[in-house]
Amino acid sequence: MTDQAPSGLRPAATGSGLSPGYMSGFGNGFESEALPGALPVGRNSPQTCPYGLYAEQISGSPFTAPRTTNERSWLYRIRPTVMHWGAFRKVDAGFWRTAPAPEVELPPAPLRWDPVPIPAEPLSFVEGIRTMTTAGDAGAQAGMGAHLFFATRSMQDEYFTNADGEMLVVPQEGALRFRTEFGVIEVAPGEIVVIPRGVKVAVELLGGPARGYLCENYGGAFTLPERGPIGANCLANPRDFLTPVAAYEDRDAPGTMLVKWGGTLWAAEIAHSPLDVVAWHGNYAPYKYDLRRFSPVGPILFDHADPSIFTVLTSPSETPGTANIDFVIFSDRWLVAENTFRPPWYHLNVMSEFMGLVYGVYDAKTGGGFRPGGASLHNTLLPHGPDVDAFERASTSELKPHKLEGTLAFMFETRFPQKVSRFAAETPSLQKEYGAYGRKLAKHFDPNRPEAR
Numbered sequence: 001m002t003d004q005a006p007s008g009l010r011p012a013a014t015g016s017g018l019s020p021g022y023m024s025g026f027g028n029g030f031e032s033e034a035l036p037g038a039l040p041v042g043r044n045s046p047q048t049c050p051y052g053l054y055a056e057q058i059s060g061s062p063f064t065a066p067r068t069t070n071e072r073s074w075l076y077r078i079r080p081t082v083m084h085w086g087a088f089r090k091v092d093a094g095f096w097r098t099a100p101a102p103e104v105e106l107p108p109a110p111l112r113w114d115p116v117p118i119p120a121e122p123l124s125f126v127e128g129i130r131t132m133t134t135a136g137d138a139g140a141q142a143g144m145g146a147h148l149f150f151a152t153r154s155m156q157d158e159y160f161t162n163a164d165g166e167m168l169v170v171p172q173e174g175a176l177r178f179r180t181e182f183g184v185i186e187v188a189p190g191e192i193v194v195i196p197r198g199v200k201v202a203v204e205l206l207g208g209p210a211r212g213y214l215c216e217n218y219g220g221a222f223t224l225p226e227r228g229p230i231g232a233n234c235l236a237n238p239r240d241f242l243t244p245v246a247a248y249e250d251r252d253a254p255g256t257m258l259v260k261w262g263g264t265l266w267a268a269e270i271a272h273s274p275l276d277v278v279a280w281h282g283n284y285a286p287y288k289y290d291l292r293r294f295s296p297v298g299p300i301l302f303d304h305a306d307p308s309i310f311t312v313l314t315s316p317s318e319t320p321g322t323a324n325i326d327f328v329i330f331s332d333r334w335l336v337a338e339n340t341f342r343p344p345w346y347h348l349n350v351m352s353e354f355m356g357l358v359y360g361v362y363d364a365k366t367g368g369g370f371r372p373g374g375a376s377l378h379n380t381l382l383p384h385g386p387d388v389d390a391f392e393r394a395s396t397s398e399l400k401p402h403k404l405e406g407t408l409a410f411m412f413e414t415r416f417p418q419k420v421s422r423f424a425a426e427t428p429s430l431q432k433e434y435g436a437y438g439r440k441l442a443k444h445f446d447p448n449r450p451e452a453r
């Protein structure tokens, strides 16, 4: 095996903390080569490629998509993907479900789960997927799956690609290395990694077992939201997105190629690593992002703004302003609004909200039930808001500037109603009492006291 350290077109290390293994920017036309001269100059398809490589294009959008959404990359690889494509047999997808998957019917109540413990059994990243909800229809390229993942072993001579969706991975415990066709990405809790659909990966543990969340995006690729009047800066800044430099494996060894396609999982025996891309260029590539680089913008005088101000990435639908998915975070920030109920208001949302907590306390749920590694679902138009503890605190506390610190919650918000999986409905982690939290709120109304309480 001659695993090559990344070399070639390395960006200069800068004061931004950019590691030499990554290139900075969002949706750039990147180029990177792990051997000098491996990238053909000025053309994509020379008659023969340097070093005897094969040229291959991967298209993330129709060829004819407008420039702003056109995504493709050119890969110069030891073997084209057709050589890594064997005789596939269907394999058990475990607890991984794909929309449409109407497995159970539940009353229209909010749902919440304690953290599901990391299983003791050996589980690869693929084997350890536990679908919580599905929404839309993967075949129609609309909607999403919200999953938990557990990894207790590294993938060894096993490779995976997902044709059904782009994968946004939110680690909550344990660090992971994603060896991808485009290069190597390492992530730890507080960071995310996005793997475009059709990109091959092998996922390794970088220490102990790992747990986290996975948003499988069946629709339009995640992109940065418009900033509108916010202007050219803040929220997620493009320079903080990191795409790996080219790194290849020239490894002849028996292995397994796993493909998720059409909601089912397929395996083929192969004889070499498919992570054999020596050079590539294009704008369709995996990336990571440190969520602590997000610069939140919010109300600096009064009121609580809609959570869309905290959108890190959005998967657009064909309807303007109606996201297939918004990936929204609730991270460290100052609360300064005067005469304001500062936590989220009570609300009903036509978009459905799947939430998770990486660390800390979420300000709408201070009563203790929303724990790191746990999850909640506030489905289409289901009423929800602060628990009684959060309401009472926020209604009575002195409104000094207050910093929320050491906290990272997130939301996968989709225009589609979410169907709960059988796993999510039957796990002992489901909190049986959560549906009634609203009934613990007190009635404060007094027709004889017009002043605010």
Ligand SMILES: O=C(O)Cc1cc(O)ccc1O
Residues within 6 Å of the ligand: 305, 306, 307, 343, 344, 345, 347, 349, 353, 364, 378, 384, 385, 411
């Ligand atoms: O329901 C939630 O906790 C998420 C959320 C947060 C917020 O600040 C405003 C609306 C909203 O849905």
Ligand SMILES: [Fe+2]
Residues within 6 Å of the ligand: 347, 349, 353, 378, 384
């Ligand atoms: Fe909400």
